[in-house]
Amino acid sequence: MICSMTGYAVKTRDLDRGSLQIELKSVNSRYLDFHFRVTEDLRALEMPLRELLSTRLSRGKVECRVSFNAAAARAEQLQLNGDLLASLQALSAQVRARLPDAAPLSVNETLRWPGMFGDQGIDFAALSPEVMALAREALDDFTASRGREGDKLAVMIVDRVNAMRDIVRRVAPRIPEAQALFTDKLRQRLVEALGNASDDRILQEVAVFATRIDVAEELSRLSTHLDEVERVLKHGGACGKRLDFLMQELNREANTLGSKSAVTEVSQASMDLKLLIEQMREQIQNLE
Structure with a gap:
């Protein structure tokens, strides 16, 4: 097969905690030149992605974008961090005892406090197999377009x-x-x-x-x-x-x-x- 150095492909996969997307595009270059645009939480996958792309590509300026958009949690899935809430209450009381004119914490400020809903973080290390599988699919489409x-x-x-x-x-x-x-x-x-x-x-x-x-x-x-x-x-x-x-x-x-x-x-x-x-x-x- 004769391949052009110009190509484009994008793949998206919906996961439990959000949406994963990989985009590949390339233009002419004398050599194989990679440019990665990877979300910081997935930065460790840059080298495996580079190795994967290198198995199928030999020339071109290739840009690879990897992004993850976390899904908003449903209200029934949220649980307040009771210990943190009690600590904020005690601290707020101490502050107001020393500064009577200080405004109390609003509900909005309390709910937005870091860690108020417990550990809602995403295990990005566990996303690695999903990222690599989706990258292989995107690479198939990408080489087909080229x-x-x-x-x-x-x-x-x-x-x-x-x-x-x-x-x-x-x-x-x-x-x-x-x-x-x-x-x-x-x-x-x-x-x-x-x-x-x-x-x-x-x-x-x-x-x-x-x-x-x-x-x-x-x-x-x-x-x-x-x-x-x-x-x-x-x-x-x-x-x-x-x-x-x-x-x-x-x-x-x-x-x-x-x-x-x-x-x-x-x-x-x-x-x-x-x-x-x-x-x-x-x-x-x-x-x-």
Whole structure:
């Protein structure tokens, strides 16, 4: 499977004490770069999450958000901390004995006193299995989204490869004839310029020039590189760096083709090829 470095997934699970959510999203990066946004109570899970994500991802700037929203307790589940309430009552009486004008504690202030409802805290350590299980589900969706995007990119790249093959097939048969006509013109100009120069001298100059404008080798290497692009796409996996290297090689051959061009057809073919290569390069930057 070909994967894009762009992906998104979010998973939510309702638990007895609240709602757990994990969100994954990624963009392009030369390397695998993690950024965690984890609630402080679950910070100990950052390393296990990093290890889990690393088993399935190899490139991209990945952001992982883990949040837990505690559910509000129902009134019938709440029990006052009698000892704390008695202590507050005694302390309030002592304060008012010393400061008669002091306002008594209101019901609202009393109920909001830390620990008034006993131990209502959440055992976040016990949430660890739930977090990791939900992370695996989110990772499945995340890699699937990257795979779908990668499939679209692969189709686009293959379309450009086919377009480049069409250009090569169209221009290759015309090159020998065009070059022959061009060398004939060159021979005539040399005869006119050199006057009584020997035929050997003219033939030598024409042969040297014919070698300089021969693009058969460039066209052959272009076809070989295009074959390799298709092979890499079929093989799948993390192939972005390999394909990026192939784009450099294709661009080098297209540039050489243009620099050696002696006819308009080859010059235009070189420009068309470079445009298609650039289009592929832009999309390959998104591949893992």
